[in-house]
Amino acid sequence: MRRKIPSTTALICFEASARHESFTKAAQELSLTQGAVCRQVGGLEVFLNVELFRRSRRGVKLTEAGLSYSRQVAAQLDAVERDTLSVMRQQGANVIELAVVPTFGTQWLLPRLKDFQQRHPDVTVNLTNRTRPFLFADTPFDAAVYFGDGDWSGTQAHRLMGENPVPVCSPALLHGLPALEAQRIAELPLLQQSTRPYAWRQWFASAGLSVEGDMTGPRYELFSMLSQAAIHQMGIALIPPFLIQRELEEGRLVVANRHVLSSHKAYYLMIPERKVQSASLVAFRDWLTEQSHAYIKTASAN
Structure with missing residues (x-):
């Protein structure tokens, strides 16, 4: 027609x-x-x-x-x-179009991506921010890294790592103390992550506390925004340490309490079933899982 x-x-x-x-x-x-x-x-x-x-x-x-x-x-x-x-x-090129949650992509994946390029110089990986699941058939994406439970219809899920956030803040908020008790943290402004609205409630509950106002405080969509707010002494934030390694190493942020919030959710590499045999995606999958396991092993040793 x-x-x-x-x-x-x-x-x-x-x-x-x-x-x-x-x-x-x-x-x-x-x-x-x-x-x-x-x-x-x-x-x-x-x-x-x-x-x-x-x-x-x-x-x-x-x-x-x-x-x-x-x-x-x-x-x-x-x-x-x-x-x-x-x-x-892309004419004649081997390209992976990867959707990735923003802060994970910039803070954890990108610093390691050069290693993949060196091992597979014939493969180009393009990154685009996406925070929520989508239909692969409606997009140009070949794979995605997202945070969730791994339940994404029509895909093969490969678990990378858990989030395990801890309370972090500017060292100025510690006032010279090595750490803060959970009750003291409850008295500080709580910086909220808009995609994890119950994070502070879950953290306090796992520490044996019920805190009024645990869901109040300024909300930010990205962990990178949370970290900047915490650095500028706007409050205390729950952030996975692997997303703020540089800030912790440079002392701009410190762990205020070592109690970790565990979750069944994790970061996953999702590959649509129709592309699981792609040689370039298999190479990327193997490299990414190797990198995540190496990081987990190093983090556990520390």
Whole structure:
């Protein structure tokens, strides 16, 4: 069945004209004559049976319909351009498109990724932030690293490591003490992680306390935001130590209490079942699980 789609040339001419609100400037940008641009836009209006521009001696102005359509067309043309460039870049290349939760990607995975590149120079790994599960069939992703229970339909799950957060804060909040009792922590501003809304309640409960207001306090979406807030003495935060190794080593953050919040949830590498035999993904899976096991072993020794 023939699709009801205007010509690409007409859409490109319309998008440029809408952006500049000028046929002349659009023609200059596209290296066309003004007449050619006008004909393409006029033909598009006939195709749609909708007036996109109001024309006057002073120039052209988008109609309400033209403004709405221009925004949709611009978004679609941008998407086509991105897809085209992606195909051009990947021609003959072995590429893994990996969705990854943000702080894990920047703080733990990226510092180790050079080792994978050295072992597999023919494989390129692209990282994109994603915080929640999605349908692989609707995205360009080949795999994902996410935090959860490993239950993701249509995928093969490979457990990497647990989170095991501990209370951390600026050393200034300790006032010279080596650590803080749980009751004292309850008196400080509690920095909340928006995707772990019950974390402090669970931590206090595991320490044998019931604390009023354990879910109050400023909320931040990313652990990187939490760590910055804690560094600037805005309160105390529950953060997995492996996400703030540098901050702990440099003394910008300190562990306020060694009590760990354990959880059945963990970081997983998720690979869609249709791609589990991919040689590049198998190599990445083996490398990533090796790296996570090595980290767990080192962390346990310390």
